[in-house]
Amino acid sequence: MKGMYTSSLKKKVAYFTMEIALDPEIHTYSGGLGVLAGDTLRSFADLEVPAVGVTQLNDEGYTRQELSDEGDQIDSKNEWEPEAYLERIPETTTVEIEDKEVKIGAWKKTVESSHHDHSVPILFLDTDLEENEDQFREITKRLYGGDQRYRLFQEIILGIGGCRILDEIGHEIETYHMNESHSSLLALELLKRHDMEEERVKDLCVFTTHTPEGAGHDRFNYDLVEEVLGDYIPVPKLKELSQEDNLHMTKLALNLSGYINAVSKRHEEVTREMFPDYSIDSITNGVHIPRWVSPSFGELYDEYISGWRKDPYKLKHAGRIPGEELWDAHSEEKSKLIEYVEKNTGIDMNDYIFTIGFARRAAPYKRANLIFHDVERLKQIAKDVGEFQVLFAGKAHPQGEMSKEMIKKVNSRIRDLREDIKMAYLENYNIELGAMMTSGVDLWLNTPERGREACGTSGMKASCNGVPQLSTLDGWWIEGHLEGVTGWKIGLDPEEKSEKADEIDAKDLYETLEEKILPKYYADKKKWIEIMKNSISFNASYYNTHRMVREYFLNAYS
Known part of the structure; x- marks a missing residue:
């Protein structure tokens, strides 16, 4: 495997992404898109793919979340210091915005391989330079902030500016990979370079879409585009494209x-329905296994599965791990999580009680409140079948009022049930807390409305720590789900639709907890440990970014 990608690609892959999660202290991400980008670039380094990442600096972060006593999300800047983590590089470039020259600098961070000396540089674009007017100095400050004009400014910097600074540095690029459409303007830059030859640009560009929601695709009014971009590309040509x-x-x-x-x-399937005139393939996302395996499980794998860090597929041999040692490793991670919860919320939780985790970007379609559909039934299950406790986490977009209302409702239910079921909503969800939750809970809960979850990688992170999932059949879980083997499904099959989906799904969630999950956890520990092992051997061995990057190499890059 060594050198395979280095020798097969003549030049580099440039991976463009508006957000990226590399370190808990570098606040350049909002959720799964950024986490995937960070994991992808780590696997590029591990697999020796010649590549460079391009993103924006976002030195005011996305948002820092605090919750009031009533459950209202209070937003503030989530600032961090680039000087502490990145290296300023001397190369600069410029773009024109509103007929004015905007200078772009960059910072660099290098992602090192976990097992050899290959590395991948990541460029963080920065317009906070003294040569720029005040409004332009703000462009790369806040992730997904501002109005439409501000967002268009950002996408010009990322797409056009990102292309140009790669040239200034001297990177020779063979493939431009757009991780979502925020960097789509790079294709226009390439079009201009190649005499408007669209087929030549197509040979250079790879596009990964993550949005099954029509409203989630960025659109800009042509009058605004003309004001901001001027005559960069004639509007009739933009309308054609x-x-x-x-x-x-x-x-x-x-x-x-x-x-x-x-x-x-x-x-x-969903994307083909949205865009029927295009040839669309699929490469299922993954997670970077060495990044998401907890310390206790890492030690266990080191002892029983030699070489798993280099080749995560070897986790298929998880069955050889002694059950008691697997359970002890999980118990250690669970204790860390419970200690964190008690320290940060004051809620007294118990290591020995079955613990459910639900954590992801807060959005109404993800239905964090589904578990509360029938609170009396929920209380009865806890009383008659077995105690359980529930942990929630997730941020709403600062302008996402419906998402904020969802968080408030969940917190209201938590307060209402505090005498019957211990629950907590953990503030300011980030990759550090995500790692703690996906390794420390006993069950990962995922309840999106069907057809609205592109993939959903949090359950993959849970699987590499032996945590099974209970989820509606959507995204990756349709592929990773084996009923009673790797976890359990909730409600209807993917192709089924009903106006009473919430009611049907909630009823099935309760029945599965009551009849399958809680009895097995409390009364059949041996079987539960077997399911934990299956989660690792079936899902962690496959749903990882090493496998994913190999698929990109075979299908998109070569």
Whole structure:
């Protein structure tokens, strides 16, 4: 395997992403898209893929979340110090915005392989330079902040500015990989460089879409585009490439990419329905196993599964791990989590009580409140079948009022049930807390409305720590689910639809907890440990970014 990708690619892959999660102290991400980007670049380093990452600095972060006593999300800047983690590089470039020259600098961080000396540089674009006007100095400050004009500014910096600074540094790029459509303007930059030859640009571009929601695709009014971009590309040409009343960034990427993929098999189906005129493949997401395996499980794998860090597929041999040692490793991680909860919330939880985790970007379609559909039934299960406690976490977008209302409702239910079931909503969810939760709970809960989850990698992180999942059949879980083997499903099959989906799903969730999960956990420890092992050997061995990057190499990059 050594050198395979280095020798097969003549030049580099440039991986463009608006957000990236590399370190808990570098607040350049909001959720799963950024976490995937960080994991992908780690696997690039491990697999010796010649690559460079391009993102924006976001030195005011996404948002820092605090919760009031009533459960209201209070937002503030989540600032961090680039000087403490990154290296300023001397190369700069410029773009034109509103007929004014905007200078772009960059910072660099290098991602090192976990087992050899290959590394991948990541560039963080920065417009906070004294040569720029005040409004332009703000462009790379806040992730997903501001209005439409501000967002268009950011996408110009990422797409056009990112392309240009790679040239200034001297990177020779063979493939431009757009991780979501925020960087789609890079395709226009390439189009201009190649005499408007669209087929040549398609040979250079790969586009990964993560959004099964029509409203989630960025669109910009052509009047705004003309004001901001000027005559960079004539508006009639933009309309031809977008085929919409507004500049549709996803359509732009679709029309100028030679390879297009969704991020799970189900998401491929949904995306083909949304964009029927395009050839769309799927490469199911994964997680970087060495990053997400907890310390206790890492020691266990080191002892019983030699070489798992280099080749996560070896985790298929998890069955050889002694059951008691697996249980002890899990108990150690669970104790760390419970200690964190008690320290940060004051809620007294118990290591020996079955613990359910639900943590992800707060959005109404993810249905964090589904478990509360029938609170009397929930209380009865805890009283008659077995005690359980529940942990929630997740941030809403600062402008996402419906998402904030969802968080408030969940916290209201937590207060209402405090005498019957211990629950907590943990503030300021980040990758450090995510790692603690996905390794420390006993069951990972995921309840998205069907067809609305592109992939959902949190359950993959849980699986590499032996934590099974209970989830609606959507995203990756349609592929990773084996009933009673790797976890359990909730409610309807993927193709089924009902106006009473919430009611049906909640009823099935309660029945599965009551009849299958809690009895097994409390009365059949041997069987429960077997399911934990299956979660590792079936899912962690496959749903990882090493496998995912190999698929990109075979299908998109070569």
